[in-house]
Amino acid sequence: MTIKKYYHDRFASHLSKMVVCYSQGHPGHVTHYELENPQVGVLSLPAADRAYFIVCLFFTVLVDQAMYSYGPEGHTSFKTLAKYPTWGVLGGANSNPWGVIGVALNNKLVKEAALIGIADEAMQLFVDELEDYFKKYLPKDSIKEFLAHMQEDSDFSTGLFLRAGEAGMALYSGFKKATSKV
Numbered sequence: 001m002t003i004k005k006y007y008h009d010r011f012a013s014h015l016s017k018m019v020v021c022y023s024q025g026h027p028g029h030v031t032h033y034e035l036e037n038p039q040v041g042v043l044s045l046p047a048a049d050r051a052y053f054i055v056c057l058f059f060t061v062l063v064d065q066a067m068y069s070y071g072p073e074g075h076t077s078f079k080t081l082a083k084y085p086t087w088g089v090l091g092g093a094n095s096n097p098w099g100v101i102g103v104a105l106n107n108k109l110v111k112e113a114a115l116i117g118i119a120d121e122a123m124q125l126f127v128d129e130l131e132d133y134f135k136k137y138l139p140k141d142s143i144k145e146f147l148a149h150m151q152e153d154s155d156f157s158t159g160l161f162l163r164a165g166e167a168g169m170a171l172y173s174g175f176k177k178a179t180s181k182v
Contacts, residue, residue: 003122006052007129014045014053015060042109051114052122054104058171059126062097066150096155101164101171115167123174127182147179 018041045053104110127147134143151157161168 001048001052003052003055003118004125006049007056007125010049011053011056014041014049015057017041017044039107039109042104050110051118054100054110055115055118055122055171058097058100059122061100062150062156063126063130065097065155066146066153069153070146070149098156098161098164098168101168105165105167112165112167116170119167119170119174120177121174123171124178126175127178131182144182147182151176151179 042050042053101115105112105115130146131143134141134146157172161172164171
């Protein structure tokens with residue numbers, strides 16, 4: 001299976017099994033989503049899917065945070081469409097996306113070699129999905145500007161990827177390769 005097939009066919013289902021909805025101060029309206037006990041949830045996934053899940057969760061958190069810092073218009077539409085959870089249970093509310101990788105490795109939820117092995121393919125999928133999203137939902141905005149914004153964002157590019165070990169370096173390198181093709 002490819003990461004693209006996993007992302008389109010299984011990721012949302014796997015993620016939904018770990019998500020809890022909250023409606024703070026707005027009964028009947030979901031205000032945010034959080035992961036509930038993701039360590040147990042990740043370990044309940046088939047072993048062959050865990051690296052794919054972790055990488056997809058990583059770029060989900062990354063895009064969510066990048067959309068938020070890029071502009072409220074894009075983030076609002078993204079949140080409405082994606083309904084992705086706040087990454088907080090393993091690493092603190094809205095923690096750095098590299099924490100997804102680091103926590104997964106530190107808790108032995110996935111093998112580092114598995115993440116390294118899919119890094120380039122995963123980051124190409126990530127950029128392809130973003131390009132598609134921008135074409136469909138933010139046609140007036142520039143994907144190149146957004147990707148440049150991401151690369152300049154201190155949470156993504158200031159060496160915090162080093163906390164995610166060799167897998168972090170491989171993913172960061174894969175991102176740079178994929179964005180150079182846009």
